[in-house]
Amino acid sequence: xxxxxxxxxxxxxxxxxxxxxxxxxxxxxxxxxxxxxxxxxxxxxxxxxxxxxxxxxxxxxxxxxxxxxxxxxxxxxxxxxxxxxxxxxxxxxxxxxxxx
Numbered sequence: 001x002x003x004x005x006x007x008x009x010x011x012x013x014x015x016x017x018x019x020x021x022x023x024x025x026x027x028x029x030x031x032x033x034x035x036x037x038x039x040x041x042x043x044x045x046x047x048x049x050x051x052x053x054x055x056x057x058x059x060x061x062x063x064x065x066x067x068x069x070x071x072x073x074x075x076x077x078x079x080x081x082x083x084x085x086x087x088x089x090x091x092x093x094x095x096x097x098x099x100x
Contacts, residue, residue, distance in 0.1 A: 020049045023056065032056055035093040043081035050077045055091045064095055 024030035029037070032052050042048040051074055058065055058073035065073070070091045071084075079087070 018053075018056075020052055023052070030056075031094040031097040032059070032090070035090040035097065036087075039086045039090040039093060041083050041086040041090040043083050046081070047077050047079040051079070051087055055087075055094065058091070059095055059098060063099060065091070067092075 020033075024033050032055055036042055036048065036052060041051070054074050054077055055070070058070065062069065067088055070088050074084075074087060074091075
């Protein structure tokens with residue numbers, strides 16, 4: 001899945017675009033959003049949107065990824081705080097919730 005910062009609007013055409021806001025609501029967050037909160041996987045928030053959307057793309061492809069696959073899927077996301085271990089735990093947590 002290409003990142004929005006690399007895709008021109010005119011190239012989207014009729015394709016569906018989902019943003020972080022389109023995943024869930026404050027009252028009913030997506031399992032990824034909820035797991036990021038529960039695992040405290042967002043310290044400064046700089047990378048949160050990209051991490052969650054990249055994790056969503058990963059879980060859409062593979063609903064039960066291992067740690068290395070999670071790390072590989074998120075390696076292009078720039079995190080300034082170093083919450084990487086929390087992010088991996090959050091993705092695993094969301095995967096287990098989505099599997100139910």
